[in-house]
Amino acid sequence: MLVIGELINGMYKAVGKAISERDKAVIEKIAGEQVAAGAGMLDVNTGPYEKNPKDAMKWLVETIQGACDVPLSLDSTKADVIEEGLKLVKKKAMINSTNADDEKLNTILPLAKKYNTSLIALTMDKKGIPRDKHERMEHAVKIITKCQEAGFDLNDLYLDPIILPVNVAQAQGAEVLESIKEFKLLCTPAPKTVVGLSNASQGTKQRPLINRVYLVMAIANGLTAAIMDPLDKDLMDAAITAELVLNKNIYCDSFLSAYRKK
Numbered sequence: 001m002l003v004i005g006e007l008i009n010g011m012y013k014a015v016g017k018a019i020s021e022r023d024k025a026v027i028e029k030i031a032g033e034q035v036a037a038g039a040g041m042l043d044v045n046t047g048p049y050e051k052n053p054k055d056a057m058k059w060l061v062e063t064i065q066g067a068c069d070v071p072l073s074l075d076s077t078k079a080d081v082i083e084e085g086l087k088l089v090k091k092k093a094m095i096n097s098t099n100a101d102d103e104k105l106n107t108i109l110p111l112a113k114k115y116n117t118s119l120i121a122l123t124m125d126k127k128g129i130p131r132d133k134h135e136r137m138e139h140a141v142k143i144i145t146k147c148q149e150a151g152f153d154l155n156d157l158y159l160d161p162i163i164l165p166v167n168v169a170q171a172q173g174a175e176v177l178e179s180i181k182e183f184k185l186l187c188t189p190a191p192k193t194v195v196g197l198s199n200a201s202q203g204t205k206q207r208p209l210i211n212r213v214y215l216v217m218a219i220a221n222g223l224t225a226a227i228m229d230p231l232d233k234d235l236m237d238a239a240i241t242a243e244l245v246l247n248k249n250i251y252c253d254s255f256l257s258a259y260r261k262k
């Protein structure tokens, strides 16, 4: 599974402060720690309060690439903010994200093709968050069709069923998990899937436990990537072990450290 480190996000107080003060050392440290812990990609989000998100995105991409060499997932609702980052990336990037709206797809798909990126597509539209797996499937079909029409390689598409916090939308957990499984039946090659895992536990008092159990269940349903906290060692161990049980890695007594080394 692809681990996308979630920690470079202005939503976190300390990170938001570092971004607004353009404090390189803080960002370099968080980038390096996430990669050392096993992140294969880093999510980059300037956060909701940044006054100049285009400039912040540029600065973040430059700063992170100075500290490590994994590819980046550029996380913004604004296409122009994402493009500022795309102009600078050294490795094949991920656009995070489009949704199923025509206007959004018509803007983001050309951008993804121009810069040869992967693409996360949220299975929602401007009418809001889907209520069940059927609505998620409808959005997924629309997104896949638009990708095919645009000549966008489906190998580069990651569908996001959108995880909601279990304390306010408890019924959505099962809908998300079933969507992860059923999206794969929609086309060949099967679309990849991604979730923003920490959404699941926002506002709860058992964050690590909820994240861990949710991730293992999602992996069992075929999840390909997760935006998550790679510094949560128990979470990483759970992911590695889930893939072992699914026979994706060969067993040895030291499988946790063996997997980390590769």
Ligand code: THG
Binding pocket: 006, 009, 011, 012, 013, 014, 045, 075, 096, 097, 120, 160, 162, 163, 195, 196, 197, 198, 199, 202, 203, 227
């Ligand atoms: N799908 C996609 N992208 C996403 C999300 C998604 N990007 C953003 C988010 N969701 C995933 N990243 C995070 C990052 C942090 C948290 C949750 C998801 C988080 N932050 C603490 C909180 O809100 O409680 C911040 C606390 C603090 O200030 O320290 O939980 O779903 N495609």
